[in-house]
Amino acid sequence: MDFITVTVILLAISTAGVLISIGTMLLPIGGAPAAMFTSTGIATGAEMMLTGSGITGILMSAALFREGGLIVMVNAGLSSAIMMSTVMLICNLLAVYGRGIPPALYTREKDPVTGENVKIYVTPGTTGHGIPTSCFISGVIGAFLGGFGGSLTFIPVFRVLMIKSLGLTPSIESIFSQLVEVSGSSAVSSIAAASIAVLGMFLINANITAYAIRGVIEGWWDPKFKNAPRTALACFLASMVFGFITLLFIL
């Protein structure tokens, strides 16, 4: 394996870390208070939601393991985005019909996307409830970035292991292009090793970002989003360390 391929893989894994981190900060997370309709967003932790939606993207990447490069990553991002939007829709259904509450934001007077006045719908004593339209859009973009980043880690690791098991030498074209007809049963070991690496990537980056968020975030307009550059730098460096260890294993 030549030096350029190694550098490209290392850069890919580090960029994936940055994408996952920004994706986590864009998700509308309500944490434990949202389960009691005390804050806007989805009622679970940030790292859990990103890992759940990212893994849906990885399943799609594994199913499309013969295709090449960019199209698989876009498909994985779309899978994560569809999962996230279904979850957000059902959350709203539960808020409206289960408890009789309309969705409302708290950090802004007017909704950033539709421009409606939302302050009048907020219950006093709470910081919003449900998932308004701008949180929905923020969540879709965040999940897309998370799925894209996960697939960006999955494809190089899987392809290097697969190509080595076929006896050839990996190069940049063979990593990001379509694969010759390989049956599913010969790809199982490589997909397994790549899945473990991707799980590690999701858990590390999403957890570092969750420490920076500290519980509740609404979207790109939230004051906590100002921490995004610092967190993205931390995830870049952490993913570089992680990518280095992964390269030690797969080479």
Add this chain to the structure above:
Amino acid sequence: MGDAVEPIMLAVGVLALIVGLVIVAGWFEDAESDVGSQSNPNSQVQLAPQVGTIHRFFNKAISGEPISNGMWCMTAGTIFVALWLGWNIYPLISIPLSCGLTTLFHMTLATTAYLGRVASQRRFGQPIYIDVLLSHLPLIGAHGFMVTLTILAVSYITYTASTSTIINLDISRYIGYPVAIPILALMLGIISGSIGSSTGDTHYGGERLYQHTVYGEGISTKHYGVITVKAELGWRNSIDTVWFCSKYGSMMAGLCYGLILLFDNFRLFLGSIYGRTILNVGVGVAILLMLFLANRWIEAWARRRFGPYMENTGFKGGK
């Protein structure tokens, strides 16, 4: 039989089976987290003795739902692969056997969580009720059994569809994930946990746990910790909770999981039939647009119908 049925028809049948199984998995997963009071609303059950409300709920604080559901499904998948690939025990016998052995792991972790958490609340005076422990554990195990059974069946079907043949037909182009079964069960369990945690838990925490507060508003922080401890007859425990929540909250969680797998596999289907992966992207964007419009309609309808928040309505509610 293999000549008369085309691979596409068989793949459609497998898709329908997978979606049905996964709806049941999501339903029971959220019901299991309600009967043990796990994850986000558990913070209220944990807070209640600190503000003076002694309760008879089961305080199962294992971790977030994705991680613990991943654990049960992964354990079931591991024991299944050990029995099936290792000792050639027929899947119809080894699937229920592995799910049954997993309930031992499940009930152990639930027991340690309840005993540990309540013992650490000594200064607030919350007792350990042995009858709560012993009456809830079989229910927790049974719900976990249903979750692992369905998720393991889905993993087995999709793994076999992508790596070998089903009824002598090769449908690996249309459906299936070529991921090894323990890892696939782990992933499906994590997805199931994150869905059940984000959707079904709001029905439990927002409605059932604070049933004495006024319907139609969020729960403000002044109510925190003062949960509903009296039931329809006697004192409330988590079995009453799952009786209520499995009718709406858990059902929506199951529906959510079924919809997600339906959309994903439908996209894969269309792309494979016509051989162009770009079709997946187009169908995906169309589905996203449809979901966005549905969300916008629900939001506008609720705001128009319910109106802004009105103070001093005069409703007090009971306790």
Add this chain to the structure above:
Amino acid sequence: MGHSGVVAKAEEKISIRSSYLAALALVLSLSGICLGIPSIAALLAIPSIIWGADAVRRIASYGLGTGVPSIGNLSVSIGILSSLVGLKYNPILGLLVAGAAGFMFGIITSRLKILKIPRLPRLITELALSGYLTLTCLIVGVAKTDLLPVFFNSLLTDDVVKALFWTGFIASIYWASTLAIFHPFNAGLGADERQGRTLRIAIVTSGMAVCLSGIVRLGNAGILGRPWMVYDAAVMIIAGGLIWVYGLLSLYNICSRESALTLWTGIPGRGV
């Protein structure tokens, strides 16, 4: 749940000193890996799990803001990749990689002010090392087919690749270790948390992890076609099961003694 901000830790009574646990775990687990007998290696993963649970206890009592499982997931993710590196080259190299990676993660997280916890690099290094030792001990227990000692050679033969990756068992060891390390503190969390009770829960979860590894080895014996692996598997399942049951009984005894009240049934606020 954890609260945000740094909280000054009050004087607490602990049953075993943390440095004693660390030294014991390092020595025992490393010798278990190098000795190469699978059942003994798997049983010597237990000191590492207890060390990891104690490290989680020390780091999470400062208040993480997002819950205990997050720090467990982070460190064991570092551990699993280092464990795979150690499998491919050399177990001692894997140990150094795990320690170095954990230290760098700690430096990155504390310098960029993501988490404000005193002595964070040292704590994350301890967690990463305990995760690495647990995983490697259990991998040796699960996938090793012979009884030769291991010093500076790699363990990654074709059989091991098939036993761990083609079957997918690597995920079982990974997830069971993650839960075994962070569950004890999460289950014992509260105002009156005590180290002795938390470490007893760690005994229960480590017994579960060893029992599960025994079942995995039983499956590998059939898949690889080497029936003599069954003897080690039987030892692991029985020993793991006994430790599991002993841990549960002793946990029940101590919790029923140390809780406010232990009743068969009753109405809250009115005693028996």
